[in-house]
Amino acid sequence: MMMLQNADDLLIKPLENFRKEQIGLTKEQKKKFDKDSEKFYSLLDRHLHLSAKKKESQLQEADLQVDRERQNFYESSLEYIYQIQEVQESKKFSIVEPVLAFLHCLFTSNSLTFDMTQDFLPYKQQLQLSLQNTRNHFCSTREEMEDLKKRMTETHMICKLPGQSTIEGYLHSQERRALGITWVKYYCKYKKEGKSLIMTPTEQKTGSRQVSSRNPKTPQ
Template structure:
């Protein structure tokens, strides 16, 4: 409608304005003639252009009454079709949605129970003097600090260590949560002995020495995280008192 009918009316308007200007010029010349000269006023083209222009304007206004409503109605039908399809899809998925909702409610309920149990357990652990991870199935793992001798003194390096009582295999890996350096391969050895370090022989607390069959005569000194942690390591390593 916009391009065909309104565009046609605009073209006809230009034609009408052109004929109007020509008619007005002829009218002025006609009125300036004397009574002695023959005269005639050509009005036929102006009237024809006027009628065509009025017709097209009327046609545009009449078309607006139904073409706009038709477009709007088509749009409404499209939306109704969309919602109808959505309604049918909702009916098909309704059993699944209800089942999923029940599962979600059950999961939420389980989460609430788990959260309460976890808070209770945390409260119990916090009341303990010093919680220590127990040895499980003849194995232990955790963090220890290794005494290393450097050119200008000694340093304590944090290691992640594991020990298997059945094979007596002890593994240590330098690791610190505060750094992002590439980890070297772990150092593995077969444990030969474990002895508690006497407090008056070293400045650090919770220390013990180990020796391995792989490096006879080499003593490695480790510092545990607490007295109970040292006791747990020595228990699984069959450690001895000095």
């Protein structure tokens, strides 16, 4: 905000004033010069076509009018030339001075900014390192998630292949025997299409018996 305010005060406003006061005044003088020129040339053309038969007093009055308009034309011409010269000379400092003042302010601000940057440098480096670690973690996590998503998608598609079981795996079933209750391990295949469950007993590695149970057969 300070830089913008300085740019407005030190650079833009002085250049706007130069444009309005110097160049604007010259433009107005040019309009007056064009008007006086047209008026003088028109009068001079009429004067050249005056009849020699007119009275001497009329011819003298016409000469005096031409002299007056010639004087106005000369004065307007000189003023216009003067304004052009003034603009050409004053712009050499009226434009350079605001630019120089703004550059001085800019360099001063940059010097202060450099000092602040040096003080902030350790925090900036630490933040950059933390950001890089966070980004690396994000990238590795994203790759793992994409790989997991791909494998889960492929597994889901394999489970839905025609002729394959919808789901299969080991299941322990609690069964009542003569001497109590025991666990029997089965390898089960369930097919959703026919709603059939095939249970194949397998050799048990471990087993346990209980004296009694309220549920004679509870799958797990």
